[in-house]
Amino acid sequence: MDVLQLIVSGLANGCVYGLVAMGFVLIYKATEAVNFAQGDFMMLGAFICLGLTNPQFMGLPFWISVPVAIAIMGAFGYALDLVILRRMFGQSQVAVIILTIALGFVLRFIAGLIWGHEPISLDSPIAGRDVRFGGIVLGLDEIMVIGVTVLLTIVLYFYFNRTKLGVAMQASSQNQLAAYYMGIPVKRIQSLIWALAGMVAAVAGILFASKGSIDPSIGLLGIKAFAAAVIGGFGSLPGALLGGVIVGLIEPFASRYIAAGYSQIMPYLLLFVILVFRPHGILAQVHRKKV
Amino acid sequence: MRTVFKTSYDADINLFRHAAQRNWYIVLLAAVLILPFVLSDYAIGEMTNLLIWSIACMGLMILVGQTGQASLGHAAFLAVGCYANVLLQERLGLPFILSFPLGGLIAGIAGALIAMPMTKLHGVYLAIGTIAMAILTDDLIVLATPLTNGVTGLFAPDIEIFGYNFNRYGNPNGLYFLILGITLLVVLLYRNLQRSPLGRSFAAIRDSEISAQAMGVNVARTKAVAFGISAGVTGLAGALIGHFAGIFNNETFNIILSIQLLLAIVIGGLGTIHGAFFGAAVIALLPQTIAMGRDALNQMIGSGSIAIPGLEAAIFGGILIAFILFEPQGIYGRWFKIRTWFELFPFYRRDMFRRQKSYLKTERMR
Amino acid sequence: MSLLEIDNVTLRFGGVTAVNQVSFNVEEGEVFALVGPNGAGKSTIFNLISRIYDPAEGDIRFDGKSILNKAPHEIARLGIARTFQNIELFEQATVLQNLLVGRHRHRKSNMLTELGFTPFVRREERRHREAIEKVIDFLDLQPYREKYIAGLPYGVRKVVEMGRALAIEPRLLLLDEPASGLSVEETQDVAFWVEDIKKQMGVTVLMVEHDMHLVSSVSDRVLALADGKMLSLGKPHEVQNDPKVIEAYIGVADETEEAAA
Numbered sequence: 001m002d003v004l005q006l007i008v009s010g011l012a013n014g015c016v017y018g019l020v021a022m023g024f025v026l027i028y029k030a031t032e033a034v035n036f037a038q039g040d041f042m043m044l045g046a047f048i049c050l051g052l053t054n055p056q057f058m059g060l061p062f063w064i065s066v067p068v069a070i071a072i073m074g075a076f077g078y079a080l081d082l083v084i085l086r087r088m089f090g091q092s093q094v095a096v097i098i099l100t101i102a103l104g105f106v107l108r109f110i111a112g113l114i115w116g117h118e119p120i121s122l123d124s125p126i127a128g129r130d131v132r133f134g135g136i137v138l139g140l141d142e143i144m145v146i147g148v149t150v151l152l153t154i155v156l157y158f159y160f161n162r163t164k165l166g167v168a169m170q171a172s173s174q175n176q177l178a179a180y181y182m183g184i185p186v187k188r189i190q191s192l193i194w195a196l197a198g199m200v201a202a203v204a205g206i207l208f209a210s211k212g213s214i215d216p217s218i219g220l221l222g223i224k225a226f227a228a229a230v231i232g233g234f235g236s237l238p239g240a241l242l243g244g245v246i247v248g249l250i251e252p253f254a255s256r257y258i259a260a261g262y263s264q265i266m267p268y269l270l271l272f273v274i275l276v277f278r279p280h281g282i283l284a285q286v287h288r289k290k291v
Numbered sequence: 292m293r294t295v296f297k298t299s300y301d302a303d304i305n306l307f308r309h310a311a312q313r314n315w316y317i318v319l320l321a322a323v324l325i326l327p328f329v330l331s332d333y334a335i336g337e338m339t340n341l342l343i344w345s346i347a348c349m350g351l352m353i354l355v356g357q358t359g360q361a362s363l364g365h366a367a368f369l370a371v372g373c374y375a376n377v378l379l380q381e382r383l384g385l386p387f388i389l390s391f392p393l394g395g396l397i398a399g400i401a402g403a404l405i406a407m408p409m410t411k412l413h414g415v416y417l418a419i420g421t422i423a424m425a426i427l428t429d430d431l432i433v434l435a436t437p438l439t440n441g442v443t444g445l446f447a448p449d450i451e452i453f454g455y456n457f458n459r460y461g462n463p464n465g466l467y468f469l470i471l472g473i474t475l476l477v478v479l480l481y482r483n484l485q486r487s488p489l490g491r492s493f494a495a496i497r498d499s500e501i502s503a504q505a506m507g508v509n510v511a512r513t514k515a516v517a518f519g520i521s522a523g524v525t526g527l528a529g530a531l532i533g534h535f536a537g538i539f540n541n542e543t544f545n546i547i548l549s550i551q552l553l554l555a556i557v558i559g560g561l562g563t564i565h566g567a568f569f570g571a572a573v574i575a576l577l578p579q580t581i582a583m584g585r586d587a588l589n590q591m592i593g594s595g596s597i598a599i600p601g602l603e604a605a606i607f608g609g610i611l612i613a614f615i616l617f618e619p620q621g622i623y624g625r626w627f628k629i630r631t632w633f634e635l636f637p638f639y640r641r642d643m644f645r646r647q648k649s650y651l652k653t654e655r656m657r
Numbered sequence: 658m659s660l661l662e663i664d665n666v667t668l669r670f671g672g673v674t675a676v677n678q679v680s681f682n683v684e685e686g687e688v689f690a691l692v693g694p695n696g697a698g699k700s701t702i703f704n705l706i707s708r709i710y711d712p713a714e715g716d717i718r719f720d721g722k723s724i725l726n727k728a729p730h731e732i733a734r735l736g737i738a739r740t741f742q743n744i745e746l747f748e749q750a751t752v753l754q755n756l757l758v759g760r761h762r763h764r765k766s767n768m769l770t771e772l773g774f775t776p777f778v779r780r781e782e783r784r785h786r787e788a789i790e791k792v793i794d795f796l797d798l799q800p801y802r803e804k805y806i807a808g809l810p811y812g813v814r815k816v817v818e819m820g821r822a823l824a825i826e827p828r829l830l831l832l833d834e835p836a837s838g839l840s841v842e843e844t845q846d847v848a849f850w851v852e853d854i855k856k857q858m859g860v861t862v863l864m865v866e867h868d869m870h871l872v873s874s875v876s877d878r879v880l881a882l883a884d885g886k887m888l889s890l891g892k893p894h895e896v897q898n899d900p901k902v903i904e905a906y907i908g909v910a911d912e913t914e915e916a917a918a
Contacts, residue, residue, distance in 0.1 A: 300782075300783050300786045300787070301779075301783070303753070303786070304779060304782045304783070304786075480772055483771065483772050483773065483774040484771070484772060486774070486782070487766070487771035487772070487774065487778060487782075488757070488760070488761060488764045488766065488771060488785075489768055489771045489772075490771075491750075491754060491757055491758050491761075492758065492761060494747060494749070494750055494754070494758075495747055495750075495758045495761075497747075497749070498746075498747035498748055498749055498750065499745045499746070499747055499748075501709070501741075501745055502741060502745035502746070502747075502821075503758070504729045504730045505707055505729070505732070505733065505738075505739055505741075505745075506733055506758050506759055506761050506762070506821070506825065507730055507731075507732075507733030507734055507761045507762040507825070508730055508758075508761055509728075509730045510730065516768060520768075520772075562749075
């Protein structure tokens with residue numbers, strides 16, 4: 001019973017990590033850039049929804065503010081790519097990493113300016129409610145998180161592998177010049193991908209906010225989500241989710257069964273082990289270059 | 292406009308390209324030596340701080356600028372050098388003159404050891420590996436509390452060399468000259484690295500690992516050496532930070548510091564020694580500048596002095612974004628262009644430093 | 658005993674057999690060419706010699722000893738140098754610095770002496786510089802010494818690539834499509850250089866090339882490959898006139914046409 005609670009709450013956390021990790025992988029698969037600000041995108045999505053829903057700000061109904069918040073984050077992602085990231089076209093991976101780290105700093109600061117640094121709770125109808133079946137009691141918010149995540153993963157997987165736009169996105173990440181020759185509007189696709197990542201981050205943020213209170217520093221969970229993405233396999237969407245779930249499950253079990261100080265570092269120890277023995281993650285996707 | 296006539300191969304091997312360049316640096320050295328007699332004690336303290344950060348930036352620059360390996364966790368080596376230096380003095384009673392280089396050596400060995408699993412990683416994976424390393428080091432320091440005094444931290448004793456005391460407040464000028472000397476030694480080391488086969492093999496790894504290998508460079512071992520030297524220099528800086536700050540714990544060397552170091556050397560100018568100094572200037576002087584700016588703003592607007600958390604990081608981030616977008620070569624890059632404009636006047640062509648358009652090719656297929 | 662012996666080597670990439678039981682010997686002092694349509698396995702053989710790939714079957718021997726136990730970075734020390742088809746130069750360095758990396762194999766100093774830049778290191782630096790100046794004179798690269806690779810035209814880069822391989826002072830030089838992308842004059846220069854490398858420097862050359870004029874004018878022997886398999890081995894004009902080779906390149910006359918004729 002107890003173990004089930006641990007599993008479900010670990011899964012729910014893991015799904016949030018997984019969603020953020022999927023945001024990383026989306027951008028990586030399409031542009032080969034790593035967006036270190038993805039965690040802060042999540043934070044921003046959560047706060048925008050809060051700013052729309054909570055009575056002290058705008059007080060809109062929850063079911064309206066959710067799609068609006070998602071749409072706003074989508075537009076934000078698109079605009080960010082248009083204004084800043086397009087200029088990084090063709091530059092090395094490390095340059096983009098550094099840029100997005102700096103971006104994270106700026107976003108955290110702006111969120112603090114607008115909404116303050118105190119923890120606030122999102123006024124969400126799914127928070128605090130329970131689901132009972134067969135004598136077991138589980139939190140509705142946690143079930144929702146898991147359900148939405150699984151659904152989103154399936155949708156994204158099919159999007160990337162079956163739709164024309166998804167395949168075009170993969171092509172432009174593998175060889176931009178060739179993608180151009182094939183008539184793929186590479187720059188517009190890049191912006192669309194950032195929009196998509198922003199929307200996924202917004203979903204993650206809203207789900208996270210439904211489970212507890214938020215403040216501008218929750219974006220730092222992005223580092224853990226990043227570790228999760230690498231553990232699961234950085235080029236793969238199901239891998240990102242898998243990694244997130246693994247990390248989410250390790251945490252509560254580690255803190256229950258291992259001494260307090262060690263539980264914090266378990267995700268990073270696992271990451272280190274994976275990097276040494278299977279650097280491309282559990283569901284690896286790597287090939288050999290021909291010289 | 293200057294034409295350089297070279298009459299022997301030494302002209303390319305020497306530290307300075309020609310006598311005029313050497314003279315400029317002599318003038319700079321003279322100016323730097325006079326500073327303690329011109330500036331206040333507080334300002335000299337700030338300059339000393341800047342020099343310490345320059346050493347740290349040079350350490351990271353060797354790895355990132357010269358060898359092309361990303362490291363988002365270099366504060367870990369600052370920590371190793373700092374703790375090693377103080378613990379050697381306190382637990383083993385070694386004098387500073389021994390514990391200091393040993394602290395650097397220990398940090399260097401730690402770097403070379405950590406490099407071994409990392410050499411197979413590239414780009415993103417290397418970056419994340421270094422993040423993991425940094426976070427693990429932070430936690431390891433806490434876990435080793437009996438040795439390191441964990442979260443409470445350690446006090447660093449005053450630097451004593453042959454009975455001469457170098458306390459930051461009691462002897463600011465002395466400390467300044469000592470650290471200036473150490474900084475110059477590190478610069479010399481870096482310059483020697485750049486003009487030697489080892490430095491060229493680092494640059495070869497940065498530009499094309501596969502052909503470096505074909506030229507006989509043992510890539511894995513050379514990367515480990517690069518990590519080692521970089522970690523060693525950074526460790527020396529860490530030891531000095533410990534003495535300068537007087538007290539430190541695991542929080543002093545957190546991952547935000549690692550990230551700031553990396554941002555700083557990119558702002559300064561990747562791959563150059565000047566870049567390390569410019570980047571260090573940004574790290575060391577930014578808090579003061581912001582404080583002064585806020586005071587000035589308060590005086591003008593008359594609002595109370597509110598502490599805004601995260602302002603420093605945000606401004607740092609903003610500066611970096613501005614540089615990466617408009618001047619990717621950093622402060623040194625801009626300085627170089629300005630200098631070239633003066634040198635070639637009036638023949639400077641606007642597109643002299645124009646970068647070629649480049650298209651991204653996937654790094655997943657290596 | 659031949660300088661290089663490729664002995665029944667096979668390499669597979671997943672389902673594709675890139676090199677299929679290929680055997681040939683390269684004698685010391687000769688110029689040996691590998692020809693064949695794209696995908697024939699020519700560059701793959703180079704990569705096998707450079708130890709980038711491990712063969713599934715077979716052996717590769719240099720000077721009589723197998724090199725299959727060597728790591729990729731040990732090949733230069735044996736005296737084997739190579740160029741790359743797609744030019745893998747160090748873009749952010751000058752021509753001089755690129756050539757100096759080629760001297761890495763002759764490095765006698767170690768990390769500590771170099772960091773201290775002792776007089777020994779200085780003498781070594783002068784020695785290395787003299788050695789690459791000979792390469793610069795040989796290839797007429799004088800105007801480009803201080804130029805960064807990133808700004809150089811394609812033809813010059815190809816020459817620097819060759820120069821860097823020569824700086825190793827190899828016994829065996831692997832040239833991967835030395836004339837691809839070059840103009841007629843530049844290709845003639847390549848022909849003269851290969852001749853000089855063979856006659857003046859006594860270096861054995863193994864080259865992959867598509868330009869049949871270049872191949873027939875400088876090579877002593879040619880091996881034609883297709884789909885990873887050996888087609889024909891012999892002197893240039895023998896291989897060029899071999900019906901199997903003609904079939905691989907051009908095709909066979911249509912049977913209905915023959916019947917009608």
